[in-house]
Amino acid sequence: DDLGNIRAYITESDPSxxxxxxxxxxxxxxxxxxxxxxxxxxxxxxxxxxILPGTPYIIIYRVSSDTLQIIAVLHSSLNWP
Incomplete structure (x- = not known):
C-alpha cells in the first residue's frame, strides 16, 4: 500500500x-x-x-458516478505515467 510505504520510507530519515x-x-x-x-x-x-501542498506527493485518482478510486500516491519526482 502506497501510504504504508511512504510512511516507512520517511520514518527512516525523519520520524516526526x-x-x-x-x-x-x-x-x-x-x-x-x-x-x-x-x-x-x-x-x-x-x-x-x-497535488498535496507542503509535500512532494500527488494523489492519482479516478471518479465514477458514485465511486472515488485512489490509483496511487506518488512522489512528484517519479515519472507518471
Whole structure:
C-alpha cells in the first residue's frame, strides 16, 4: 500500500515528519470524497491528480458516478505515467 510505504520510507530519515505527511494524505483523501473534482485533470485519460501542498506527493485518482478510486500516491519526482 502506497501510504504504508511512504510512511516507512520517511520514518527512516525523519520520524516526526512521517506522521504529519501521512495525516495530510489521509485528510486529502477524505476531502476528495466530498469534492472529487478538486484535483486537476490527470495526464492519463479518465484520471485526476491532486497535488498535496507542503509535500512532494500527488494523489492519482479516478471518479465514477458514485465511486472515488485512489490509483496511487506518488512522489512528484517519479515519472507518471
Amino acid at each position: 515528519s512521517a506522521a504529519s505527511i501521512a495525516n495530510k494524505i489521509l485528510s486529502s483523501v477524505t476531502m476528495l470524497n466530498e469534492t472529487p473534482h478538486r484535483g486537476r485533470p490527470g495526464r492519463v485519460p479518465g484520471t485526476r491528480e491532486l
